[in-house]
Amino acid sequence: MNLSTEDIKVHLLKHNIKPSYHRVAILRCLLSNKDHPSVDKIYNELVKEMPTLSKTTVYNTLSLFCGVNIVRVITIEENETRYDGDVSDHGHFKCEKCKTIYDFQIKSLDFEIDDLSGFKINEKNVYYKGICPKCLNNK
Amino acid sequence: MNLSTEDIKVHLLKHNIKPSYHRVAILRCLLSNKDHPSVDKIYNELVKEMPTLSKTTVYNTLSLFCGVNIVRVITIEENETRYDGDVSDHGHFKCEKCKTIYDFQIKSLDFEIDDLSGFKINEKNVYYKGICPKCLNNK
DNA sequence: AATAAATTTGTAATGATTACAATTTTATAA
DNA sequence: TTATAAAATTGTAATCATTACAAATTTATT
Numbered sequence: 001m002n003l004s005t006e007d008i009k010v011h012l013l014k015h016n017i018k019p020s021y022h023r024v025a026i027l028r029c030l031l032s033n034k035d036h037p038s039v040d041k042i043y044n045e046l047v048k049e050m051p052t053l054s055k056t057t058v059y060n061t062l063s064l065f066c067g068v069n070i071v072r073v074i075t076i077e078e079n080e081t082r083y084d085g086d087v088s089d090h091g092h093f094k095c096e097k098c099k100t101i102y103d104f105q106i107k108s109l110d111f112e113i114d115d116l117s118g119f120k121i122n123e124k125n126v127y128y129k130g131i132c133p134k135c136l137n138n139k
Numbered sequence: 140m141n142l143s144t145e146d147i148k149v150h151l152l153k154h155n156i157k158p159s160y161h162r163v164a165i166l167r168c169l170l171s172n173k174d175h176p177s178v179d180k181i182y183n184e185l186v187k188e189m190p191t192l193s194k195t196t197v198y199n200t201l202s203l204f205c206g207v208n209i210v211r212v213i214t215i216e217e218n219e220t221r222y223d224g225d226v227s228d229h230g231h232f233k234c235e236k237c238k239t240i241y242d243f244q245i246k247s248l249d250f251e252i253d254d255l256s257g258f259k260i261n262e263k264n265v266y267y268k269g270i271c272p273k274c275l276n277n278k
Numbered sequence: 279a280a281t282a283a284a285t286t287t288g289t290a291a292t293g294a295t296t297a298c299a300a301t302t303t304t305a306t307a308a
Numbered sequence: 309t310t311a312t313a314a315a316a317t318t319g320t321a322a323t324c325a326t327t328a329c330a331a332a333t334t335t336a337t338t
Contacts, residue, residue: 020304020316039294052302054318059295061316076264078212078220079294079326091251093258104254111250111265112230115243118272119232125215126250126265133257159285159335178325191333193287198326200286218295218325 003031015068025050026061030071030085036092036101038080074101076127089124095132102132142170154207164189165200169210169224175231175240177219213240215266228263234271241271 008027009019017023029042037045039058047053062083065071074082076094082101084092093102106126147166148158156162168181176184178197186192201222204210213221215233221240223231232241245265 018304018315022317052318056296056319057317073217075214075217078214078217081217081294093255093260096261102254102258105252107250107252111246112267113244113246115241116232116267118275119241119267120270120275121232121267122235122269124265124267126263128251128255128258128260128263130261131259136257136259157284157335161286191287195288195327196286220325 003028011070015070017064017068022050022053022057023061023064026058027065027070027085030065030083034086034103036074036082036084038082042083074127075125076101076129091126091128093128093130093132095135096129097131097135100132100134104128142167150209154209156203156207161189161192161196162200162203165197166204166209166224169204169222173225173242175213175221175223177221181222213266214264215240215268230265230267232267232269232271234274235268236270236274239271239273243267 005024005028008024008031012019012023012027025046026042029037029045033045035041039055039062042062043053043055043058046058062071066073066083069087070085072084072087074084074092076082076092086103089106091104091106093104094100095102144163144167147163147170151158151162151166164185165181168176168184172184174180178194178201181201182192182194182197185197201210205212205222208226209224211223211226213223213231215221215231225242228245230243230245232243233239234241
């Protein structure tokens with residue numbers, strides 16, 4: 001995605017978040033990288049340009065973003081939380097070898113039977129695990 | 140479910156796992172409780188009957204079971220892994236209030252478009268989050 | 279009964295996340 | 309502009325689930 005700083009600021013302001021330098025950088029990182037980065041990945045990428053960055057800020061900012069639904073948490077493996085700047089409904093495929101997370105489209109997310117009548121559904125998640133084509137070839 | 144010790148032993152042996160006392164107890168716990176317990180829950184339930192039980196054993200045993208696919212990991216929240224003795228394809232709904240995990244049936248798990256041709260899919264997971272009917276009423 | 283193999287245990291290490299107080303930056307009011 | 313308050317960021321320490329690992333126990337084999 002080719003997002004200007006201005007676009008990102010507007011996006012944040014729409015959700016009543018003051019677009020500080022750090023916040024813009026973190027959101028840009030999530031919107032431009034489609035690789036569903038971990039906190040560590042984001043931190044390491046940004047700390048190059050902003051040496052004073054603290055990992056706590058990355059954590060704080062991401063949970064701020066999640067709270068207003070401009071970012072989503074991807075919980076696939078227990079030990080590593082990943083984040084997604086794309087909040088539209090879609091599935092994730094995580095390669096068990098290279099740990100890459102791929103997106104995939106889902107025909108329809110209305111596939112449950114009536115088991116859940118009476119439940120208030122806030123969030124739907126679909127993820128697969130397996131081996132990606134790249135790793136299937138490289139063995 | 141009304142499973143005899145004998146049934147459980149046979150089930151384990153089918154997967155080349157020696158049915159030790161602890162293993163049988165842990166598997167029984169998962170098969171009879173439909174509440175998708177955490178390690179802690181399993182440990183606390185079993186330690187009453189077997190006071191020497193170690194939490195490490197619960198961890199070891201569960202990963203042994205997962206390795207041969209008689210138990211599945213449910214990763215919904217980052218901070219608490221839950222386990223499921225039902226390995227058939229179905230979805231999970233986790234109540235954000237009471238933390239209960241409910242099962243629900245899925246019409247079909249073949250809902251991805253062809254995005255994943257060339258991928259080797261080992262595992263499909265669907266989970267929702269929200270508020271269960273019980274908690275919706277109790278506010 | 280002696281030995282080897284498998285299982286279980288308990289403690290310590292790991293590592294991601296959170297709590298929190300201190301510091302810095304930004305906004306507001308005099 | 310300067311002083312003051314509010315918000316954002318930082319850094320360190322605490323938390324807590326999970327794992328590593330070596331010792332102890334149990335089970336199987338000779």
